[in-house]
Amino acid sequence: MNEKQPQIITSAQMRAMEATAIGTGSVTGLELMERAGTGLVTAILAAWPELARPGTAPRAVILCGPGNNGGDGFVVARQLRKRGWRVALYLYGGAERLPPDARANHDRWCKIGRVNPLPAKPDFGTPDLIVDALFGIGLSRPLTGFDTIFAAISRTQAPVLSVDLPSGRDADARPDTMDWPTAPTSLVVTFHALKPAHAHLRARGVPVIVAPLGL
Ligand SMILES: NC(=O)C1=CN([C@@H]2O[C@H](COP(=O)(O)OP(=O)(O)OC[C@H]3O[C@@H](n4cnc5c(N)ncnc54)[C@H](O)[C@@H]3O)[C@@H](O)[C@H]2O)[C@@H](O)CC1
């Protein structure tokens, strides 16, 4: 077989690469987050071209979590809003606890849009797209209490763009080692390189795109 195998790195290797790039001053964390958001929006417009047609004002529901995955969600919200999308954004957790880069993008979003607290039993209506930016590679323990939120996502029947990972998935583990629910997904956009979970997702037929970060 001559087909080139995709590079797979662990979440720890990914973090180390980001830390090195930031530490050497070649890029800031905020710039990386902007690149991540730009890669996500590019993937959205390519995957769902009907939402990119001029004159449409698609509706996106964006779910932001308490870490930098949520930060990516705020960047996507801002970039989609600038393209004329109608954005309903929900934040899980308090803004004051967001890490600095995510907080900076939260604050930028607040100048143009509203932040709704994520209800325990949400009704997201009938959006054209859901962006899942709840949890990425920073998941550190089993996820509990999100069943009703994931069910509400599924009820919309809208396509779901997973930022880095479907929330609840452990980036480094096989899905069959996890016994808690994970968010539904239609397309996963990860950054720089696949992590082990992405290879498992691809093997199950889930489309996974790798967006470059310039690392
Ligand atoms: N500079 C960077 O590090 C970059 C990070 N990026 C994004 O940042 C993500 C990683 O960000 P973080 O390291 O902040 O991690 P996450 O945003 O994935 O999650 C961390 C947060 O989730 C909480 N948490 C973890 N497990 C939980 C559980 N089971 N239940 C409830 N809360 C839980 C943690 O306490 C923390 O608040 C990546 O997946 C990617 O989307 C991208 O923006 C590229 C640049």
Ligand SMILES: [K+]
């Ligand atoms: K996610």
